[in-house]
Amino acid sequence: MKYRDIRQPNYRHVGNYTPRKEAKEIVTGKALFLDDFSLPQMLYGKIKRSPYPHAKITSIDTDKALKLEGVRAVITHKNMPQAWGLGLPVHRLLMEAKVYHVGDVVALIAADTLEIATEAVSLIEVEYEELEPVFSAEEAFMEGAPQLYDRFPGNHVDNGIKYFQPDGPWWQIIKGDVEKGFSEADFIASDKIKFDKMPAPLAPETPCCISRHDGGDEYTVWASSQSAHIMKLMAEGRIPNSNVSVKTFNVGGSYGNKQSLMTTVLSSCMLALQTQRPVKIVLTKPEQLTSYEVRLGSTITAKIGMNKEGFVTAVEGDWLVDTGAIADSVQGQVGVGLGEAQIVLAKCKNWFMDSHIAVTNRQAAGIVRGYGGQELNSCLERLLCAVMKEGNFDPLDVFKKNYISPGDMFTWRDGRTWKSRSSLFFKESMQGAADLIGWSLKWKGWNKPFAVNGSKARGVGMGVIGNADISEDNTEAIVRIVPDLVGGKRASTCIIECDITESGMGTRSNACKIAAEVLNVPYEKVSITEPGTKFNPSNYGLCGSRGVITTGKAISNAAMEAKKKALDYASLYFKRSADQLDTKDFMVYVRDTPNLSVPMFKLGPKELSIVGYGKHMEMFDIPSCMAVFVEVEVDLDTGHIALCRICGGADIGQIIDIKALEMQIEGGIGSACVDTAIFEENILDRATGRLLSSSLIDYKWRPFNEFPAYDSYIMESQIDSFMFKALGIGEISGAAGASAVLMAVSNAIGADVKEYPATPSVVLKAMGKI
Amino acid sequence: MIKKDCIVLSINGRKFKFSVGTGFGDVSPSETLTHTLRRRLGYTGSKESCDAGACGCCAVIADGEAIASCMALTVEMDGKSITTIEGLEDPIEGLDPIQQAFIDEYSFQCGYCTPGIIMVAKALFMSNPHPTANEISEALSGNYCRCISQYTVLRALNKLAGNENAELATFTRASDEVEDPIPVRQELYLSPYANGHVCAHSLD
Amino acid sequence: MKHFEYMQAESFADAAATLKENTDHRISVMAGGTDLLGALKEDILEDYPETVIGLKGIKEADYIEFSGDTVEIGAMTRLSAIASSDEIAARAPILAEAAYSVATPIIRNVATIGGNVCQDVRCWFYRYPHQIGERFDCMRKGGNECYAIRGDNRYHSIFGGMKTHATPCEVECPAATDIPAYMERMRAGDIHAAARIIMEANPIPMITSRVCAHTCQEKCNRNNTDESVAIHLVERRIGDYILEHAEEFYAPPTAETGKSAALVGSGPAGLAAAYYLRSAGHSVTVIDSQEEPGGMLTYAIPSYRLPKHYVKDLADAYRKMGVKFMMNTTIGKDISAEELEKRYDKVFLATGAWQRPVLGFDGEEFTEFGLQFLKEVKQWVGKKERQNVLVVGGGNVAMDVAVTAKRLGAKSVTLACLEGKLEMPASAEEVARAVEEGVTVMNGFGVSRLLYDGEKINGMELVTCVSVFDQNGRFNPTYDHDSKTVVEADSVLVAAGQKADLSFIEEKYSIALNRGLIKVDEGTQKTSRSGVFAGGDATTGPATVIKAVRTGRLAAEAINREFGIETPKRFSKPGFITYDTEGAQNGTAVRERELPAAERSLEKEDSFTIGGEECLTEAKRCMNCGCYSVNASDISPALIALDAEIVTTKRTIGADAFFTTKLEARDMLDRDELVVSIRFSVPSGFKMGYKKFRVRNAIDFAIVSLAYLYKVEAGKITDAKLVLGGVAPTPIRAKEAESAMIGQAPSAELAGKAAESAIEGAAVMKDNAYKVQIVRALVKQMVAAMR
Structure with missing residues (x-):
């Protein structure tokens, strides 16, 4: 089948740019974010945090803090009203007589003002007995290493969470015969690569919430979460017997990172329970940077075999994952990471890839865009480079050959084996992007720059990643065609009931767009209910690059059902069969006689809506693909890396919104992605256990005046994901960028760079200049 | 020395007179402009994000220049004229051209840092109606955006400034080259789950 | 932010007067505010101001003035105004570029030049936010440790640190020995200089190293994480070296002063005083009732700890130096105290504490x-x-x-x-x-x-x-x-207590006592009698040897002063202090080697002096505690290069002195002194610029910056000035590089040579070796671009 054989549909809304529903609110400053909102009689919460990475609390004196006027509650591990746990599986309490990372919760304060709460923090006197810390998975697994939790002997997080793997734990890819695979290999390379700087996704809006105790075990939480549903799920798992209603506003960036906010939410809930008043906790930027969740630490030791044709014949390795002081969704992430490895190396039949998750005394790692895959990919592709270099292959050829095609099998994070029914054209999309960057001219071989001008050398690099998450998570939605109650030309509006929080990807607007397309009504006439778990059908919200697909499927099914009902009513009205009818702008008309039409409000029961229900059920058989090419210029004297250009290539099935797609693709380079190979890192001071990158000055991010050109190559091959054939891209859009940068830098300087990030020091060392 | 008991600020054209002190309702001498705008006056458009002058989310225009409002004490702003994002839209004329351009070009994602970006851009355009592409990106170099709206922000502002060929990002659609398509792609591997009524987890 | 009062200054004089009047009040002065507010918000300093004085209201301080060749910039001029001034760009591009490189536009619109030159460091330990655990109490804040020494120091100094205050070990040492300084000399392989440093505080280290309780080690900053530096072992090796080279270290004075002093008691106090007095050229007589000199050293401390020959050898060295020993002479018996005063210009009484106290129990x-x-x-x-x-x-x-x-x-x-x-x-x-x-x-x-x-x-x-x-x-x-x-x-x-035997003090000899000890003035060891000094256990009761040494030295210094001889200034190396990057990571101290218990005796010394290798390893463990952060200002290197003057409310200070003399530029200012303006003459015929290497082209502080100024005439560099920022606690002139360039024609070869000269003396830390290469690169690229 050729790409040109594919029909390119002509939709009324889908594929076009429709300004977001809240666009005007955003540009006028009216869009409401959590910290813009308050409740009457609300208190402000603050957290007293640990200065030590691992210590016992020997004494804690809260008298002075309690005496401060305006302080309403001080809670420590000694007087917690209830013992709420953290982690999945729960392996510790919110506060304990021990602290496990710098920034761990030592005490909670609620006060009348933020200033009073902040002052009270300094008045709590704590004495600690320091314990030896561990700062990496490797150290944590060593014999005699300090032990963190009783639940995890040897600091080894057990793989027993049913939630992610319903058939039982899955953490190894074992298939085929590795020995045989290596004997068939012509080139073998092995190495150890670390992606262990645990960079921060660093949403501009810090994690924050307001909690209110509603009596009994009921709580209402207003949170800056991108997924109210996940937060509810997690919170109810930790507050025994509870019923938590979660409400959200606009979310100021999340990148997967602000889903459960468990420490913050439990802290404010506990203060609310104690004070019987709503309590707001807004983390400061330093708190977010040093004490909130970051990317997983990843170290991989592996051996890869490749035959003369460039096919990978065997992969053997061990993936050590550092989840920091709290193990939460890490098992899901490891499952996804292992799954993604198989998508990139889909033609390899022989695997023995093990994984081990460790708890350490670093800040907790959590969910971040890329969800385990990016962390593994950044290591694995460096290893793949090593074997490609052995055989002197062009990486573009190797990636194209080894990438998944329809019919290839892989095991996903649910532990089940799936057969891909995704795009046939991933190779073409890789080539398309390669052509944009001029790969055939700029690829000069391994560790070879394509241009040197004085001290400046240029190189190109590439990476490919894929994910099969686009249909994850069951979702439901209700679409109502609601009659306008008054007015001469009465029409109708469409209301979608679906729990979607807007955190920037435009999913709420896309949901409206999809319903508008199905019903063939103006986009402006479709609205969606406010996000919240209590009064909406269930939906995981925006997590993973699947928001548009899963909600889109549920909503399009619901809209289809509503439409079908309208047509059924109309078939009675027109006395024609429903298949002769169609809808437009809340009218039903006879297709071959369009002037025969009737407004929908006249068809349904008086005053009542025409309601459709739709759902999406989880599946994992549609992998996506994103190829990233980068061009860098390295100053050979200083080791400074300038990112000159990025080209991305993908087959996204069907564009839902052209500009939103562009944002999703370009957006992939943010949230601790491509720059984790250049300057972005959380800088741990091993001597004190503190994170020195505690401000937006010391934590490096890319400023406006240093953005490289970004060119994308997009194919739209109409993959059968749901009615509108789209394939999610946001999760993976930049995820291969970091490994691509290291390849490009290695080529520019003529020496292998294997360390993330390639700071001037790393680059100069690789060149032997220091 | 002047110990201020009372200060007057003009914010979005309205004069506000505040008592300075520690009493209830007084502006504390240690209060930042961000705090006054957001918590006292409900101008919540500008955001308190890093509170260290490094992210630009709190940017407002003070006497014609963009400043980080978290790095200014309200008492120091006595007599100054402040414009926030809320003051940009004209009730009669409508949105400021920058605001409109941001909508047209989808120059935001989560929108949290957008008000700060718009205010810095506004100050630039006020002093320099036709800035170069470099002047625009340099002016915004103190504004943090993590969703990566930078490409579309620069696109909107370059268009406003009349900078042709300043496009930093391009989009190539393979479909543009598809001629005479044969309708409908056939499904090679049909999925039992594709219809949306069967859940993978219920297969056992 | 915690509460403070705010006052707006109407003029600098106004602000200075307020500062002068309110000495008991914690006041911070705020210029642009971006540095101070950041520090206050993160609560990085224990000392929070009660009042902040805002200078921004001083409207007349916001100006850029040109008169002839002179440029004057008011302290409250904002960096954005300097960066965008066409005149500045034309006449002093170095300053325009430096101003433009600061932070971001929204900060430059607020930050002032006066604030910039007085700004605090950006060291991430110093700036660590109090809200996450707690602030670091680092050396710069008056604390005891520079966390950068063992922590991540990628942005710290590559030319060493600067002392902030005496280190805890030094403070703990009763003789105030500059321990880090002699350790540094040991690391440099210069045991001779190390010995000199010790001798300034303590002339008998071969003895103190053996018998001193060395509480200095208890205060060593290493104790916070691993083991103290084995200071006494290094001292002992140096002490032995001193004794081996006694002729050199106990050399007779070059000239005699004709003054005389009698020292009663030849214990450590007497020996210490004797050394310093004799070195100054006085005639020194040591009187002792015992047969051998040394007092307790000879008669009380067992030989297995201090073999007698050390004291003997030392006494011999003293004799060669010209110190006279009058042994078997008991004061009050053989010679009266009054008589001594008559015969000698000064008398020092250090008779020790040899008597048994009465505890008062039955039997x-x-x-x-x-x-x-x-x-x-x-x-x-x-x-x-x-x-x-x-x-x-x-x-x-x-x-x-x-x-x-x-x-x-x-x-x-x-x-x-x-x-x-x-x-x-x-x-x-x-x-x-x-x-x-x-x-x-x-x-x-x-x-x-x-x-x-x-x-x-x-x-x-x-x-x-x-x-x-x-x-x-x-x-x-x-x-x-x-x-x-x-x-x-x-x-x-x-062995519970000893008393001083003051029986020699007869009734008519009136000297003030205090609880059975001779009463002395602390610091000078003066007794109530003019010309009579006292020290050692006779003034303190039984104490350590090193305490006695201290009293002896202090007495000698006081006597010298009375003779009109000032004590030479104690050793202080100009410039920056350094430590050994790798050696300082070593957590284990060298162990003293000792005889096995079975072989020990009363006569033979139990332990051995450590070898040279071990000694070096141990000296390398000393972290030379100081502040190893770097200057943060972009403006200051440019001002040094321009030879600018800083005009304050009290005086005018050259930029070089202003920025490089003290650890913090603002330490140059009195409490009530404020920077009013910056002034410089436009250097004519010079090319100049400011290069700043940083991670990002906005927001970041310089990792390395280079402010340069040069003149090329007839194809040759006739003048050059290079100032490096971000590489040392203060900006530094790359003088070697300058002289390498002057008189030469620009060439690739010269570029390389200048680059190498610029990094001379670099002392990198664990994570910042790359900065040396950046310095090279900036200098090289600057020379390469010369026309």
């Missing part, structure tokens, strides 16, 4: 005085035989008594002292040695009464001591009289 008269025992052992080794010995006391003398008794062959030695194990005044090593050799230590017991039968001793009844010190920390033991224990012994040696 005390049948017990022996520990010190006397030690003294006698020295004279008649092995004459006494004892079976079961009880030693009373917990100090080093008691330990010496116990170990000596044991080595003499006692069947059992028990030591009882009031103090608990951790409170014992004896050094831990001495206690350990005693225990190792079989001495039973009983902590928390005081004497009750002797159990005796006629003259035959059967043992001692001890009473439990509940606490040794009272609430004020004074020695005031309390006992539980219901809790008693009996120790069987046939010999009881009491």
Whole structure:
């Protein structure tokens, strides 16, 4: 089948740019974010945090803090009203007589003002007995290493969470015969690569919430979460017997990172329970940077075999994952990471890839865009480079050959084996992007720059990643065609009931767009209910690059059902069969006689809506693909890396919104992605256990005046994901960028760079200049 | 020395007179402009994000220049004229051209840092109606955006400034080259789950 | 932000006056505010201001003025105005570029040049936010440790640090020996210079290193994480070196002053005073009642700790230096104090504390005085035989008594002292040695009464001591009289306290006393009698050798002053201090090698001096505690290059002095002094610029910056000025690079040479070696671009 054989549909809304529903609110400053909102009689919460990475609390004196006027509650591990746990599986309490990372919760304060709460923090006197810390998975697994939790002997997080793997734990890819695979290999390379700087996704809006105790075990939480549903799920798992209603506003960036906010939410809930008043906790930027969740630490030791044709014949390795002081969704992430490895190396039949998750005394790692895959990919592709270099292959050829095609099998994070029914054209999309960057001219071989001008050398690099998450998570939605109650030309509006929080990807607007397309009504006439778990059908919200697909499927099914009902009513009205009818702008008309039409409000029961229900059920058989090419210029004297250009290539099935797609693709380079190979890192001071990158000055991010050109190559091959054939891209859009940068830098300087990030020091060392 | 008991600020054209002190309702001498705008006056458009002058989310225009409002004490702003994002839209004329351009070009994602970006851009355009592409990106170099709206922000502002060929990002659609398509792609591997009524987890 | 009062200054004079008046008030001055507000918000300093004085209201300080060649910029001029001034760009592009490179536009719109030049460092340890755990109490804040030394120091100095204040080890040393300074010399392989540094504070290190309790080691900053530097082992090696090169170190003075001094007592105090007085050229006579010089060193401290020959050799060296010893001469008997005063210009009394105090228990008269025992052992080794010995006391003398008794062959030695194990005044090593050799230590017991039968001793009844010190920390033991224990012994040696024997002070000789000790003025050791000084145990009661040395030195200095001779300024190396990057990571101290317990005797020294390698390893463990952060200002290197002047409310200071003299530029200013303007002459015919290497082209502070200025005439560089920022605690002139360039024609070769010269003297830390390469690159690229 050729790409040109594919029909390119002509939709009324889908594929076009429709300004977001809240666009005007955003540009006028009216869009409401959590910290813009308050409740009457609300208190402000603050957290007293640990200065030590691992210590016992020997004494804690809260008298002075309690005496401060305006302080309403001080809670420590000694007087917690209830013992709420953290982690999945729960392996510790919110506060304990021990602290496990710098920034761990030592005490909670609620006060009348933020200033009073902040002052009270300094008045709590704590004495600690320091314990030896561990700062990496490797150290944590060593014999005699300090032990963190009783639940995890040897600091080894057990793989027993049913939630992610319903058939039982899955953490190894074992298939085929590795020995045989290596004997068939012509080139073998092995190495150890670390992606262990645990960079921060660093949403501009810090994690924050307001909690209110509603009596009994009921709580209402207003949170800056991108997924109210996940937060509810997690919170109810930790507050025994509870019923938590979660409400959200606009979310100021999340990148997967602000889903459960468990420490913050439990802290404010506990203060609310104690004070019987709503309590707001807004983390400061330093708190977010040093004490909130970051990317997983990843170290991989592996051996890869490749035959003369460039096919990978065997992969053997061990993936050590550092989840920091709290193990939460890490098992899901490891499952996804292992799954993604198989998508990139889909033609390899022989695997023995093990994984081990460790708890350490670093800040907790959590969910971040890329969800385990990016962390593994950044290591694995460096290893793949090593074997490609052995055989002197062009990486573009190797990636194209080894990438998944329809019919290839892989095991996903649910532990089940799936057969891909995704795009046939991933190779073409890789080539398309390669052509944009001029790969055939700029690829000069391994560790070879394509241009040197004085001290400046240029190189190109590439990476490919894929994910099969686009249909994850069951979702439901209700679409109502609601009659306008008054007015001469009465029409109708469409209301979608679906729990979607807007955190920037435009999913709420896309949901409206999809319903508008199905019903063939103006986009402006479709609205969606406010996000919240209590009064909406269930939906995981925006997590993973699947928001548009899963909600889109549920909503399009619901809209289809509503439409079908309208047509059924109309078939009675027109006395024609429903298949002769169609809808437009809340009218039903006879297709071959369009002037025969009737407004929908006249068809349904008086005053009542025409309601459709739709759902999406989880599946994992549609992998996506994103190829990233980068061009860098390295100053050979200083080791400074300038990112000159990025080209991305993908087959996204069907564009839902052209500009939103562009944002999703370009957006992939943010949230601790491509720059984790250049300057972005959380800088741990091993001597004190503190994170020195505690401000937006010391934590490096890319400023406006240093953005490289970004060119994308997009194919739209109409993959059968749901009615509108789209394939999610946001999760993976930049995820291969970091490994691509290291390849490009290695080529520019003529020496292998294997360390993330390639700071001037790393680059100069690789060149032997220091 | 002047110990201020009372200060007057003009914010979005309205004069506000505040008592300075520690009493209830007084502006504390240690209060930042961000705090006054957001918590006292409900101008919540500008955001308190890093509170260290490094992210630009709190940017407002003070006497014609963009400043980080978290790095200014309200008492120091006595007599100054402040414009926030809320003051940009004209009730009669409508949105400021920058605001409109941001909508047209989808120059935001989560929108949290957008008000700060718009205010810095506004100050630039006020002093320099036709800035170069470099002047625009340099002016915004103190504004943090993590969703990566930078490409579309620069696109909107370059268009406003009349900078042709300043496009930093391009989009190539393979479909543009598809001629005479044969309708409908056939499904090679049909999925039992594709219809949306069967859940993978219920297969056992 | 926590609350503070705010006052707006109407003029600099106004602000200065307020600062002057309110000395008891914590006031911070705020220019642009971006630096100060950041520090206050993160609460990085313990000292939070009660009041902030805002200078921004001083409208007349916001100007850029040109008159002839002179440019003057008011302190409240914002950086954005400087960066965008066409005149500045044309006349002093170096300054425009530097201003433009600061932070981001929204900060430059607020930040002022006056604020920029006075800004605080950006060290991430210094700036660590208080809200996450707590702030770092680093050296720069008056604390004890520079966390960058062992922490992540990628952005820190590559040319060493700067001392912030005396280090804890130095403060703890009674003689105030500059320990880090001599360690630094040792690392540089210059034992001679190291020796000189010690000798400035202590002329007998070969002795103190052996017998001093070296509490300096308890204060070593390494204790926070691993083991203290074994300071005394390094000192001992240096001490031995000094004695081996005695002629050099104890050289006679080059000129005689004709003044004379009599020193009574040849113990450590007397020896110390003698050295400094003789070195100054006075005639020095040491008078002692004993046969051999050294006092306690010779007669009390056992040979296994301090072999006698060290004292003998030292005395010989002193004699060669011209110090006269008058032995077997007892003051008050052979010669009166008054007589001494007549015969000598100055008198120093250091007669020690040799007398037995009366504890007042039943049977005390049948017990022996520990010190006397030690003294006698020295004279008649092995004459006494004892079976079961009880030693009373917990100090080093008691330990010496116990170990000596044991080595003499006692069947059992028990030591009882009031103090608990951790409170014992004896050094831990001495206690350990005693225990190792079989001495039973009983902590928390005081004497009750002797159990005796006629003259035959059967043992001692001890009473439990509940606490040794009272609430004020004074020695005031309390006992539980219901809790008693009996120790069987046939010999009881009491080593709990010693008294000064001041019998030589006759009635008519009036000298002020204090609790049985000679009363002296602290710091000068002056007694109440003019021309008479005193020191050592006679003024302090029994104390450590090094304390005695201190009093001797202080007395000598005071005497010298009275003779009109100023003590030469103590060793201070100009410039920055350094440590050894790798060596400082080493967590384990060198162990003192000792004879196996079985081979130990009374005569042979128990331990050995460490070898040169070990000594170097240990010296490398010293972190040379100081501040290793770098200057943060972009403006200051440019101003140094421009030879600008900083005009304050009180004076005008050259930029070089202003920025490089003190650790913090603002330390140059008095409390009530403010920067008013910056002034410079436009250098004519010069090309200039400001290069700034940083991670990002906005927001970041310089990792390395280079402010440069040069003149090329007829194809040759006739003048050049290079100032590096971000590489040292202050901006630094790359003078070697300048001189390498001047007179040369620009070329690729010269670029390389200048680059190498610019990094001369670099002392990198663990993570910042790359900065050296950046310095090279910036200089190279600058020269390469010369036309």
